[in-house]
Amino acid sequence: MAYNASLYIFIFLPICLAVYQMTPEKHRWKVLLGFSWLFFYMISGKLIVYLLGTTLLTHYIGIWLTWLKTREQMEIGNADRMQKKEIKKKYQKKRRAVLFLGVLILLSVLACLKYYNFFVHNTEMILDRFSLAFPLETRQVMMPIGISFYTLQAIAYMADVYWGKIQAEENPGRMALFLGFFPQIMEGPICRYSDTAESLYQGKSLRYENISDGYVRIFWGLFKKKIVADRLAAPVGVIFGHYTQYHGAVVAAAAVAYTVQLYMEFSGCMDIVIGSGKLFGISLPENFRQPFCARNASEFWRRWHITLGTWFKTYIFYPVSVSGPVKRWNQYGRKHAGKYVTNLVTSALALFPVWLCNGLWHGAKWSYIFYGMYYFTLILLGTAVKPVRERILQACHIREDAPYWRVLQIGKTWVIIFTGELFFRADGFRAGLHMFRSIFRGFDIRQFWDGTLLGFGMGRADLIAVAAGCIVVAVVGSVSERKGNVIGRLGKVRTPLRWCAYYALILAVFLFAAYGDGYQAVDLIYAGF
Amino acid sequence: MKMKILRRCTAFFLILGVLLWACSVWTDRLAEDMADSVPGRNHTVAKISAEPENTVDLLILGDSESHTSMSPMELWGESGVSAYVCGQSGQRIQETYYMLKKALQTQSPKAVILETNVMFRDPGFFRNLQTCFAEPLRYYMPVFRYHSLWKMIFDGQKNTEDDYKGFMIRNAVDPCDGEEYMKETTERQEIPEFARIYMEKITELCRKNDISLVLMSAPSPKNYNYRKHNALQEYADAQGLPYIDLNLKTKEIGIDWKQDSYDKGDHLNVYGAQKVTAYMGKYLKENYDLPDHRGDPKYADWDQMEKKYREKLNL
Amino acid sequence: MEELMEILREIDDSIDYEKETALIDSQLLDSFGVITLVAELEENFDITIEAAEMVPENFNSAEAIWKMIQRLQEN
Numbered sequence: 001m002a003y004n005a006s007l008y009i010f011i012f013l014p015i016c017l018a019v020y021q022m023t024p025e026k027h028r029w030k031v032l033l034g035f036s037w038l039f040f041y042m043i044s045g046k047l048i049v050y051l052l053g054t055t056l057l058t059h060y061i062g063i064w065l066t067w068l069k070t071r072e073q074m075e076i077g078n079a080d081r082m083q084k085k086e087i088k089k090k091y092q093k094k095r096r097a098v099l100f101l102g103v104l105i106l107l108s109v110l111a112c113l114k115y116y117n118f119f120v121h122n123t124e125m126i127l128d129r130f131s132l133a134f135p136l137e138t139r140q141v142m143m144p145i146g147i148s149f150y151t152l153q154a155i156a157y158m159a160d161v162y163w164g165k166i167q168a169e170e171n172p173g174r175m176a177l178f179l180g181f182f183p184q185i186m187e188g189p190i191c192r193y194s195d196t197a198e199s200l201y202q203g204k205s206l207r208y209e210n211i212s213d214g215y216v217r218i219f220w221g222l223f224k225k226k227i228v229a230d231r232l233a234a235p236v237g238v239i240f241g242h243y244t245q246y247h248g249a250v251v252a253a254a255a256v257a258y259t260v261q262l263y264m265e266f267s268g269c270m271d272i273v274i275g276s277g278k279l280f281g282i283s284l285p286e287n288f289r290q291p292f293c294a295r296n297a298s299e300f301w302r303r304w305h306i307t308l309g310t311w312f313k314t315y316i317f318y319p320v321s322v323s324g325p326v327k328r329w330n331q332y333g334r335k336h337a338g339k340y341v342t343n344l345v346t347s348a349l350a351l352f353p354v355w356l357c358n359g360l361w362h363g364a365k366w367s368y369i370f371y372g373m374y375y376f377t378l379i380l381l382g383t384a385v386k387p388v389r390e391r392i393l394q395a396c397h398i399r400e401d402a403p404y405w406r407v408l409q410i411g412k413t414w415v416i417i418f419t420g421e422l423f424f425r426a427d428g429f430r431a432g433l434h435m436f437r438s439i440f441r442g443f444d445i446r447q448f449w450d451g452t453l454l455g456f457g458m459g460r461a462d463l464i465a466v467a468a469g470c471i472v473v474a475v476v477g478s479v480s481e482r483k484g485n486v487i488g489r490l491g492k493v494r495t496p497l498r499w500c501a502y503y504a505l506i507l508a509v510f511l512f513a514a515y516g517d518g519y520q521a522v523d524l525i526y527a528g529f
Numbered sequence: 530m531k532m533k534i535l536r537r538c539t540a541f542f543l544i545l546g547v548l549l550w551a552c553s554v555w556t557d558r559l560a561e562d563m564a565d566s567v568p569g570r571n572h573t574v575a576k577i578s579a580e581p582e583n584t585v586d587l588l589i590l591g592d593s594e595s596h597t598s599m600s601p602m603e604l605w606g607e608s609g610v611s612a613y614v615c616g617q618s619g620q621r622i623q624e625t626y627y628m629l630k631k632a633l634q635t636q637s638p639k640a641v642i643l644e645t646n647v648m649f650r651d652p653g654f655f656r657n658l659q660t661c662f663a664e665p666l667r668y669y670m671p672v673f674r675y676h677s678l679w680k681m682i683f684d685g686q687k688n689t690e691d692d693y694k695g696f697m698i699r700n701a702v703d704p705c706d707g708e709e710y711m712k713e714t715t716e717r718q719e720i721p722e723f724a725r726i727y728m729e730k731i732t733e734l735c736r737k738n739d740i741s742l743v744l745m746s747a748p749s750p751k752n753y754n755y756r757k758h759n760a761l762q763e764y765a766d767a768q769g770l771p772y773i774d775l776n777l778k779t780k781e782i783g784i785d786w787k788q789d790s791y792d793k794g795d796h797l798n799v800y801g802a803q804k805v806t807a808y809m810g811k812y813l814k815e816n817y818d819l820p821d822h823r824g825d826p827k828y829a830d831w832d833q834m835e836k837k838y839r840e841k842l843n844l
Numbered sequence: 845m846e847e848l849m850e851i852l853r854e855i856d857d858s859i860d861y862e863k864e865t866a867l868i869d870s871q872l873l874d875s876f877g878v879i880t881l882v883a884e885l886e887e888n889f890d891i892t893i894e895a896a897e898m899v900p901e902n903f904n905s906a907e908a909i910w911k912m913i914q915r916l917q918e919n
Binding site: 162313319343 | 894896
Binding site: 506517 | 534538544549552568570655658659662663672673674676679681682683684
C-alpha cells in the first residue's frame with residue numbers, strides 16, 4: 001500500500017482520522033503509532049523488527065547521553081577549577097564514544113542490508129584480477145521500507161542530544177512515533193526531532209480547515225503523480241532499458257522525461273505526505289521549493305530534496321568543516337597558501353564526504369557515486385570560479401538580476417540537472433556514459449516534434465496530458481516562487497472561487513489520471529532508496 | 530459553528546456528486562455509442578450495454594475460460610438461443626457480480642452460465658478489499674470506468690478485434706499432451722472467502738430476477754483438477770445449484786487435446802469451443818425452456834453475424 | 845563588534861549587517877560563507893567553534909554572532 005494507492009487515501013487515512021478523533025487527546029499519539037506500525041507491517045511484514053530495533057537503540061543512546069550529562073554536572077558541582085576541566089574532558093570523551101557507538105550500530109545495519117552485495121561484488125572483482133577466491137557470496141537481502149530515511153532521523157536525533165540541542169525522549173513509545181510516523185516513513189521528508197516530535201504527541205483535535213487543506217494537498221500530489229509521472233514511466237523505461245538502440249534527440253528526450261517524472265513523482269508524493277500530516281494538524285517540513293527555478297547546481301540542491309540536503313549540511317558538512325584536521329589545515333593554509341586556496345581546499349574537504357554520502361545514500365551503485373561526484377565537482381567549480389566570474393560580469397556590465405541573465409542561468413542549470421539525472425537513472429555507470437555519448441551521435445532536433453517520440457508506449461493523448469499537466473504545475477510553481485505557496489493558501493480564497501478550484505482539481509485527477517484499465521500502477525521511485 | 534461546517538460539507542459533496550454523476554451519464558452514453566472501440570476489459574461492459582434491450586436470453590459469465598469455451602454463434606445456428614458472453618480475461622468475482630448487474634439493466638435473461646474458474650481467483654486480502662470498493666464505484670459512477678475515453682479525441686477511434694457476441698475466434702493450435710488430469714481424490718481446494726460472499730450475492734440476484742443459474746467448469750488441464758471439482762460439487766450441492774464439470778466429460782464431448790487448445794491446455798480454441806457449445810446447447814435444451822429466435826425479424830442481425838462468423842471460420 | 849563587522853564585510857560587502865536578521869534563513873550567507881566566517885572568527889577572537897554551535901540561530905545576524913563569540917570567550 002503506497003501513498004498513491006486509493007486504499008491509502010480513501011480508506012486507511014479516513015479510518016485513522018476517525019479513530020484518532022474518537023480517542024481522548026492524551027492517547028491520540030498512540031493511535032498514530034498503532035497505525036504507523038500497521039502501515040509498516042502491511043508493506044514490510046516481519047522486517048518491522050529493524051524499525052523496532054532502531055527505535056530501542058536510539059531511545060537508549062539518548063537516555064545514556066543524558067545520564068552522562070547529569071553525572072558530569074554532579075561531579076562538576078563539587079570540584080575546583082582545575083578538576084572541572086578534567087571532568088569535562090573525561091565526559092566529553094565518554095559521550096562522544098556513546099554517540100559513535102550508536103551511529104556505528106545504525107550504519108552497520110544499513111550497510112549490511114544496503115551495501116553488502118555491492119561490497120562483495122566489487123571485492124570479488126578485484127580479487128579476481130589476482131586469481132584469488134573470495135569467501136563471501138552475494139545474496140538476496142530484504143530491505144525494510146524507509147530504512148534509509150529513518151536511520152538518518154535516528155542519527156540526527158542522537159547527534160542533537162549529544163550537542164545538547166534537544167532533551168532526550170524518555171518515553172520509547174513516543175520515540176517510536178517520531179521515527180515511524182506513517183506518512184513520512186517511506187520517502188521522508190527526513191524530520192528533525194525538534195521539527196515534529198512536539199506536534200506528533202500533542203494530539204490536537206481535527207479541524208475542518210486542516211482536513212480540507214490536507215486533502216487538497218493530497219489531490220495536488222495525485223495530480224502530479226498520476227497525470228504526469230505515471231504516464232512518463234513507460235517511455236522512460238523503454239529507452240533506458242534498451243539504451244543501445246537509441247541515440248541523439250531520443251536519448252536527450254529520455255533524460256528530460258526522466259527528470260520530469262522523478263520531480264513530479266517525488267514532489268507529488270511529498271504533497272501527499274505533507275497533506276497527510278496536515279490532516280492531523282502536523283506540519284512536516286517541505287522537501288521541494290521550485291527546484292527548476294534554481295540558477296546554479298548548489299541552489300538546485302537547496303530546493304530539491306531539501307531535508308536530505310539540510311541533513312548532510314548539519315551532520316556532515318559543518319562537523320567536518322570545524323573538525324580538528326580541517327581546522328589545522330585552515331591555520332596552516334592561511335599562513336602559507338593564501339586565503340583563496342585555503343578556502344577552496346577547506347570547502348573541498350567538507351564537501352567531498354557530503355557528496356560521497358549523497359551518492360551512496362541513494363544506493364550501492366557506481367552510477368550513484370558518480371552522481372554524487374558530479375555535483376561535488378560542479379559545486380566546487382562554482383566556488384572556485386566565483387572571483388573570476390564576478391570580475392567578468394563587471395567587465396561586461398552584466399547585472400546579476402537582469403531577466404535575460406537569469407533565464408540563461410536557469411537554462412544552464414537545467415542542462416546540468418538533466419545530465420545528472422541521465423546518469424542517475426541509467427543502468428550502471430557504463431550505460432550512463434554510453435547514453436550521454438550517444439546524444440551527440442546523429443542528433444536531429446526535428447525528432448522532438450516529428451512524432452518519433454510517440455513510439456514509446458505513449459500515445460498522442462498521453463503526451464498532451466503530460467504537457468498540460470506540466471504547464472499547470474509550472475504556472476503554479478512560478479506563482480508560488482513569486483508570491484509564496486499557492487496550494488497552501490488556496491484555503492484562504494473566497495468560497496465560490498475556492499470551490500471551483502477544488503472541483504477542477506478533483507475532476508482533473510479523476511478524469512485525466514493514468515489509472516484503471518490500460519495503465520499499470522507505478523511504484524514509488526524514492527521508496528526504493 | 531459545527532452546524533455551519535456540516536452544511537458546507539454537505540453542499541460541497543452534493544455538488545461534487547452531481548458533477549461526477551453528470552460526467553458519468555455522459556461517459557456511459559459515449560461508451561455505448563462507440564462500444565466497438567472501447568479498449569481493454571471495459572470493452573465487454575460497453576458492448577453488453579450496447580445490445581438492444583431484452584434480446585439476450587442466456588448470459589455467460591466468467592474469466593477467459595468462459596469466453597474461449599462458449600460460442601454464441603454456434604448456439605444460435607444450432608438452436609436459435611440468443612446468448613452473450615460477458616467474460617473478461619482474469620475477471621474477478623466482484624467484477625462478475627457487477628457485470629451481471631450491468632447486464633440486467635438492459636437485459637432480462639432466462640439463464641446464466643457461470644464459468645467456475647473465477648471462484649478460485651484470490652489476489653490477496655487488500656487487493657480483494659480494494660476491488661470490493663472499486664467495482665461498485667465503477668458501476669454507480671461509470672466515469673471511473675470510462676474516464677480514459679477522452680483520449681480517442683486525440684488518438685482516434687480504433688475498433689478492437691471482431692467479436693461475436695463476446696466470443697473471439699482463436700483458431701491456432703498448440704497441443705498439450707492430454708495426460709489424465711482429473712485423478713480422483715477426496716481432497717478439495719478451499720474456495721476463497723471473498724468468492725463465497727460474492728457468489729451468494731450473484732445467486733441472490735439471479736433468484737430475485739427469476740434467472741436459472743448454472744455452474745460450469747470448462748475443460749482445461751491447466752486450471753482444473755479433482756480437488757477443485759470436489760469443492761465446486763460440494764458448493765453447488767449446498768446451494769442447490771446445477772453444476773456441470775466438463776473436465777469429467779471430455780471424452781463424451783469429444784475434446785482432443787492435440788487439436789482443441791491454442792495454448793497448451795490453458796484455453797480451448799474455436800474447435801474446442803464448438804464441441805463444448807454443442808454439448809451445452811443440448812444440455813440447455815433438455816433442461817431449460819429457452820426460445821428459438823431464428824426467423825424473428827428483431828434478430829435479423831444475429832443471422833448476419835452468424836454468416837460473418839462462418840465465413841471467418843472457413844478462411 | 846567593529847572587528848566582527850569588518851570580517852563580515854570582507855566575506856560579502858553587499859549585505860547590510862546592521863539590520864539583517866536572517867543571514868542564514870534567507871540564504872544571504874551560504875555554507876561556504878559560514879565556514880570562511882568560522883575560520884576568521886576562530887583566528888581573530890581566539891575561540892573554538894564546535895559542531896554543536898553550527899546552527900542557524902547563531903549566525904543569522906551580526907548580533908547573534910557577537911553573542912556567540914562572547915559566550916565562547918567566557919568559557
